[in-house]
Amino acid sequence: MPPGNPGRLVRSLAALVLVSTAVLPAALELAGPSPFGVIGPGAPADRAVPPHTAQRADLRAGGAAPTVDIRRTGDPANRITLVLLGDGYAADEQDLFRQQADRAWRALMEIEPFRSYQGFFNIRRVEVVSPVSGIAETESRGRHPDTPLGMHFWCEGTARLLCADESATARFAGDGDGPQYLIALANSTEYGGAGGTGVTTLAGGSQDAGRIIQHEIGHTVGDLGDEYDSAPDDADYPNLSTENADEMRRKQNKWWRWLGAESPDGGGTIGAYRSANGIYRPTQDSVMRTLGGSYNLPSREAIIEELYRRVRPTDAPVPAPGEVAGRPRLEVRPLPLAGARQLKVDWTVDGVPVEPQAADRSWLDTAHLNLPAGHGATVTATVRDTTDWVRDEAFRDRYMTRSVSWTVTG
Incomplete structure (x- = not known):
């Protein structure tokens, strides 16, 4: 209603x-x-x-x-x-x-x-x-x-x-x-x-x-x-x-x-x-x-x-978005679907796509990133529902897609 x-x-x-x-x-x-x-x-x-x-x-x-x-x-x-x-x-x-x-x-x-x-x-x-x-x-x-x-x-x-x-x-x-x-x-x-x-x-x-x-x-x-x-x-x-x-x-x-x-x-x-x-x-x-x-x-x-x-397509990420020290593991938690298809997760570092270690793509271990000592980087995870049961792409972008970012320092 x-x-x-x-x-x-x-x-x-x-x-x-x-x-x-x-x-x-x-x-x-x-x-x-x-x-x-x-x-x-x-x-x-x-x-x-x-x-x-x-x-x-x-x-x-x-x-x-x-x-x-x-x-x-x-x-x-x-x-x-x-x-x-x-x-x-x-x-x-x-x-x-x-x-x-x-x-x-x-x-x-x-x-x-x-x-x-x-x-x-x-x-x-x-x-x-x-x-x-x-x-x-x-x-x-x-x-x-x-x-x-x-x-x-x-x-x-x-x-x-x-x-x-x-x-x-x-x-x-x-x-x-x-x-x-x-x-x-x-x-x-x-x-x-x-x-x-x-x-x-x-x-x-x-x-x-x-x-x-x-x-x-x-x-x-x-x-x-x-x-x-x-x-x-x-x-x-x-x-x-x-x-x-x-x-x-x-x-x-x-x-x-x-x-x-x-x-x-x-x-x-x-x-x-x-x-x-x-x-x-x-x-x-x-x-x-x-x-x-x-x-x-x-x-x-x-x-x-x-x-x-x-x-929302994701529950709260771990750790919370924002500045994080060291080289932590970053995790997003997409809502689960029943069946083989799950929500799609993509990762970038300073805007450049990277492949996560997790098979389900839900987490990225920043210790494996080739970052110079003392260099900060912005890591972004984007969760998107790619179902072909929705054809309104403007709606998909607004409601079915969420991005979270962390600034990795130290």
Whole structure:
């Protein structure tokens, strides 16, 4: 969710985006987007569902629950933390929540580009114990059990829209040392979820939970819109356009850099495919159109760019940049990628390229430099993400590349 755009935020909460791998019956083909661009608890308070009983208000007032770091890839200040919380899980159902939470985040890490960039995420679980089992499901039509996060279907009059009290969810999640995405799982087997403000929601027990989170996180991280036919004709997203391929190419906007490229999932050529609502999408199909699909190339680029707006390509170097005495070993710490490709590291001494001793190029031993006694030199390491899933080179230079320098003296 881009900051400063409350009108779009409200519109994005209007209906739920969930499409199955097969054609949905009319009752399940939902009519609105859920680009729930969420990072941390900064959603407007007036969008939170108000408590319906004094008891639930008391439950949420404390906002404390056992917290477990289930995966840590690095310094939280330079990672995005996925915070998984449960609602409607009683004390004897916490094992069920743990299993469903694990299934959700693991499913997310199975789809590109999250698979390759999983090292950019820490994962934390918050074990919220509910005094009752289950949440307000479809048939409840406005009756809300006293659960700590107040999750319920029929949000804003839409049967499968699943909402949570965002203020309560943020309190239980707590403040992190870096950016956070809040993901609330409901103890329900119903098919549903939601997005649009401060909390991503899904029914943890749904057989489609893993595929739902793959779709919904595209809204969260990439600010992607829905590509299916019944979505509103709103093209204010990086993967939707009101213009055909020729117009995009002529104006150099939207995914013009990708036109003609082959989709890596075998989905054909990137172009401009018109949906029944009149809006163009990059490919015939994708996870933003059909659950179980893949992200098309423009969507992958949008997701990667949002990651780099929140984290730097390197953790703090050792020693700190600046003047260093003697001939120390200098080290940079690029964020890890999954797979053979890693971030590229280049070294220079007084502007002249040199080869480091480390096989992964992450460190340089200055004792091996041929420097005259008493001569100072400037050593620079440049870390760059060279992925071909990004074609915006200006963005790569600004966000995906970092240089650090040391002045070696003595």
